[in-house]
Amino acid sequence: NAGKLGQKLGYAVYVVGGFVRDVLLKHPNTDVDLVVEGDGIAFAAAMTREMGGRYKAHPKFKTAVVVLPSGQRVDVATARLEYYEYPAALPTVELSSIKMDLYRRDFTVNALAVHLSPDRYGELVDFFGAQRDIKDRVLRVLHSLSFVEDPTRIVRAIRFSERFGFRIGGQTDRLIKNAVRHSFFHRLSGSRVFHELQLILEEKTPLACLRRMHDYKLLAAIHPLLALTPPRETVLMEVENVINWYRLLYIEPQPQAWLVYFLALCSGMDAEQFAVVGKRLNFSKRTAGDIATLRMRIRETAQGLFNWEYHKGPLSELYFLMEPLPVEGALFLMARNPREPLQKYVSLYLTTLRGKRLEITGNDLKGIGIAPGPDYTSILRRVRGSVIDGHAPCRAEQ
Numbered sequence: 001n002a003g004k005l006g007q008k009l010g011y012a013v014y015v016v017g018g019f020v021r022d023v024l025l026k027h028p029n030t031d032v033d034l035v036v037e038g039d040g041i042a043f044a045a046a047m048t049r050e051m052g053g054r055y056k057a058h059p060k061f062k063t064a065v066v067v068l069p070s071g072q073r074v075d076v077a078t079a080r081l082e083y084y085e086y087p088a089a090l091p092t093v094e095l096s097s098i099k100m101d102l103y104r105r106d107f108t109v110n111a112l113a114v115h116l117s118p119d120r121y122g123e124l125v126d127f128f129g130a131q132r133d134i135k136d137r138v139l140r141v142l143h144s145l146s147f148v149e150d151p152t153r154i155v156r157a158i159r160f161s162e163r164f165g166f167r168i169g170g171q172t173d174r175l176i177k178n179a180v181r182h183s184f185f186h187r188l189s190g191s192r193v194f195h196e197l198q199l200i201l202e203e204k205t206p207l208a209c210l211r212r213m214h215d216y217k218l219l220a221a222i223h224p225l226l227a228l229t230p231p232r233e234t235v236l237m238e239v240e241n242v243i244n245w246y247r248l249l250y251i252e253p254q255p256q257a258w259l260v261y262f263l264a265l266c267s268g269m270d271a272e273q274f275a276v277v278g279k280r281l282n283f284s285k286r287t288a289g290d291i292a293t294l295r296m297r298i299r300e301t302a303q304g305l306f307n308w309e310y311h312k313g314p315l316s317e318l319y320f321l322m323e324p325l326p327v328e329g330a331l332f333l334m335a336r337n338p339r340e341p342l343q344k345y346v347s348l349y350l351t352t353l354r355g356k357r358l359e360i361t362g363n364d365l366k367g368i369g370i371a372p373g374p375d376y377t378s379i380l381r382r383v384r385g386s387v388i389d390g391h392a393p394c395r396a397e398q
């Protein structure tokens, strides 16, 4: 469809990048990236006219995001020769625009394209030996200046290599070490580092990725306070267990796993040190504040739980202690205290207590003649406490 539409407009259209890689690797991937040799924004507009949905253009980058009626997202980019100013080493005049577009990418396996134009539909475009690299299970950059151009690619190399079980090619490995030795990371903006770190922490095996980052001395290169110390590694290992346990329970909403891992990566830091790391990662005031508050609340909740256990408080008290803490904080608490009874109590809260919903609402109170007001909260709280302590039935038990 996209190819035919391109033909009408006189453009060649390709599907590129991760989608093609994942088709060859038989990995699921629903993110579609198109490159248009022509005007990407005009193409996106035509696409929504023909297929419905909507699009948002970014004229500065000549890109657009299309959302089709099915909810499918399609990123559209423009490949134009005059658009790229490339190092003198490159004989630009001889390159087609799709080749230039692919040459800008990070690894050979991500620099594949498939023709969508009707006359060449389905033809694979592989300028850099990506098929061979996929067969050999190796991750390679396209040229030796790749990490100078963009040091975040080092983190991406680790992420893809762990995800697909690919080794990092010999030359690419040397280029990474060289980039770390020359502190390329220091001039990288905090937001970009943080974004890539977040992607690592969203992977299935973040700890393995963090260990590889540590081996390349990358974590310390981002900031010495982020070094992977043995106690942190232990917490991270427990986070992995707890997250896997929680995912198996299928409780919605799923937690932001990256945040739990990030809390573990920052474990052992005091508030001041955490602020320094936040600054390095260019946290917005809001993100910095949110995570700092969460760290504080986790500490207070842990203290509360120890007290509660000591004086053998009722279950309702456990409920009210845990209720204000986001699920990410609860999971971190479990990982931080793996062999303590505390872990058992937090899991009891997450799996059972939290799901107890009240049958009555403020409307019922109004119905029996209690005037609306601040009393409602306190009455409902007392009823909830009583339900949890087993004095009244609740929905979860019916």
Ligand code: ATP
Residues within 6 Å of the ligand: 016, 017, 018, 019, 029, 031, 033, 104, 105, 106, 107, 110, 111, 150, 152, 153
């Ligand atoms: P994922 O499966 O994690 O989404 P992806 O390959 O789709 O992986 P994206 O980050 O969505 O990765 O990027 C899409 C494509 O853009 C990549 O396949 C790659 O070709 C290119 N790309 C992304 N980031 C960079 C970068 N820092 N340098 C060069 N090319 C990049």
